[in-house]
Amino acid sequence: MGYDALLWLSFGGPEGPDEVMPFLENVTRGRGVPRERLLEVAEHYQHFGGVSPINRLNRAAIAAVEKQLAAEGLDLPVYFGNRNWQPMVEDTVARMKADGVRRVLAFPTSAYGGYSACRQYDEDIVRAREAVGPDAPEIVKLRQFFDHPLFVTAIADAVRAAHARLGDRPDTRTVFTAHSVPVSADVASGPPAEGGRRYSRQIAEAARLVAAEAGIAEYDVVWQSRSGPPQVPWLEPDIVDHLDALHADGVKSVVVSPIGFVSDHLEVIWDLDNEAAERAAEHGMAFARAATPDVDPRFAELVVELVREHVSAAPARKLSPFSAAGCSVNGAPCSVGCCEPAKRPAR
Ligand SMILES: CC1=C(CCC(=O)O)c2cc3nc(cc4[nH]c(cc5[nH]c(cc1n2)c(C)c5CCC(=O)O)c(CCC(=O)O)c4C)C(CCC(=O)O)=C3C
Numbered sequence: 001m002g003y004d005a006l007l008w009l010s011f012g013g014p015e016g017p018d019e020v021m022p023f024l025e026n027v028t029r030g031r032g033v034p035r036e037r038l039l040e041v042a043e044h045y046q047h048f049g050g051v052s053p054i055n056r057l058n059r060a061a062i063a064a065v066e067k068q069l070a071a072e073g074l075d076l077p078v079y080f081g082n083r084n085w086q087p088m089v090e091d092t093v094a095r096m097k098a099d100g101v102r103r104v105l106a107f108p109t110s111a112y113g114g115y116s117a118c119r120q121y122d123e124d125i126v127r128a129r130e131a132v133g134p135d136a137p138e139i140v141k142l143r144q145f146f147d148h149p150l151f152v153t154a155i156a157d158a159v160r161a162a163h164a165r166l167g168d169r170p171d172t173r174t175v176f177t178a179h180s181v182p183v184s185a186d187v188a189s190g191p192p193a194e195g196g197r198r199y200s201r202q203i204a205e206a207a208r209l210v211a212a213e214a215g216i217a218e219y220d221v222v223w224q225s226r227s228g229p230p231q232v233p234w235l236e237p238d239i240v241d242h243l244d245a246l247h248a249d250g251v252k253s254v255v256v257s258p259i260g261f262v263s264d265h266l267e268v269i270w271d272l273d274n275e276a277a278e279r280a281a282e283h284g285m286a287f288a289r290a291a292t293p294d295v296d297p298r299f300a301e302l303v304v305e306l307v308r309e310h311v312s313a314a315p316a317r318k319l320s321p322f323s324a325a326g327c328s329v330n331g332a333p334c335s336v337g338c339c340e341p342a343k344r345p346a347r
C-alpha cells in the first residue's frame with residue numbers, strides 16, 4: 001500500500017509526580033500561560049498521583065487498532081509518539097528511521113481543525129523530522145474526522161447511554177463541551193474564505209450530528225479548561241458557569257458529552273467528573289458524563305478506515321458539508337490559511 005508504519009500522534013501526559021511540572025513547561029513553552037495557572041493545573045494532576053490517564057488510554061487504543069489492522073489483513077506496525085511527553089515524537093521518528101521505515105501515515109488523536117488540534121501536530125511532525133535529519137521518513141498526516149459517521153455514531157451511543165443512566169428523563173438537558181481556545185485562535189483557524197472559526201464551527205457541527213442521531217432536539221455547546229490571562233477572550237460559556245445558568249432556568253438533570261476529546265484524559269476527569277459534577281451536585285442536579293469514543297470498538301474501525309480511505313484515494317465518508325481538511329505531507333500546511341495560530345499580542 002506504499003506505507004511502512006502508522007504513527008499514533010498524541011498530546012502526552014505525565015506518568016508520575018516528578019514529571020508534572022516539566023510536562024506543563026513543555027505544553028506551555030512560549031505561550032504566555034500565567035505561572036499561577038500552571039501551579040493550579042499541576043494540582044489537578046497531583047490529585048491523581050501525578051499520573052495522567054492519557055498515555056495508558058493511547059496504548060489501549062493502539063492495541064485495539066493493531067487488532068483491527070490484523071483482522072483486516074493490513075501489515076502496518078503502529079508507533080506511538082507525543083508532542084509534550086515521553087514517548088516524544090522526535091524519539092519515535094528516530095526509532096522508525098532506525099527500523100528502516102520510509103513512509104509513514106500519522107493518526108493525530110484530535111478530530112478537529114484549529115491550531116492546537118491540527119496545525120500544532122503538523123509542527124510536531126516538522127520538528128521530529130528535523131531532529132532526525134536528512135533521511136527522516138516521509139510522514140503523511142490523516143484528515144480531520146469530526147464528521148465521520150463512525151465517530152458520530154460512537155458518541156451518539158455514549159450520549160444515549162448517559163441518558164439511560166439518569167433514567168431517560170425527558171427533562172434532561174444535553175450539553176456538549178470542547179476545550180476552549182482564545183477567540184483569536186478560533187478566528188485564525190480558517191478557512192479564510194469562510195470567515196474563519198473552523199474549530200468552533202466543526203464542534204457545533206459534530207454536536208448537531210450527534211444530537212440528530214441520538215434524537216435530541218435541544219442541546220447546548222459550551223467550553224471547558226480555559227487558561228491564559230483573564231483579559232484575553234476565550235470561547236465561552238464555560239461548562240461550570242453554564243450549569244449555574246441552567247440551574248437558574250430550572251433545569252434539574254444534565255448529560256455532559258465531551259465531544260471535543262477522543263479519550264478520558266485529565267481535562268475530562270478533572271474539569272468534568274470533578275468540577276462540573278460537583279457544581280451540579282451543589283445545585284441538586286442529576287448529572288451524567290457521557291463516555292469518550294476511544295473505548296468504542298468503532299473507534300479502531302474508524303482509524304483503519306481513514307488509513308484505507310487515504311491509500312485507496314476513496315471518497316471521504318463524512319456527514320457534514322464542510323470540506324475535508326487536515327491531511328498534510330511532512331507537516332506542510334494542508335492549505336493556505338488552514339489552522340493558523342492566533343496572532344499573539346507583542347509582550
Ligand atoms: C483545542 C485543544 C485540545 C483538543 C485537541 C487535542 O486533543 O489535541 C487540547 C487537548 C489537551 N490539552 C491537554 C492538556 C493541557 N492543555 C493546556 C493548554 C492549552 N490547551 C489548549 C487547547 C487544546 N488542548 C490551549 C489553547 C491551551 C493554552 C496554551 C497553549 O496555547 O498551548 C495545558 C497547560 C495548562 C493549562 O493552561 O491548562 C495542559 C496541561 C491534554 C492532555 C490532558 C492529560 O494530560 O491527560 C489534551 C489532550
Ligand SMILES: [Fe+2]
Binds near residue numbers: 179
Ligand atoms: Fe489543552
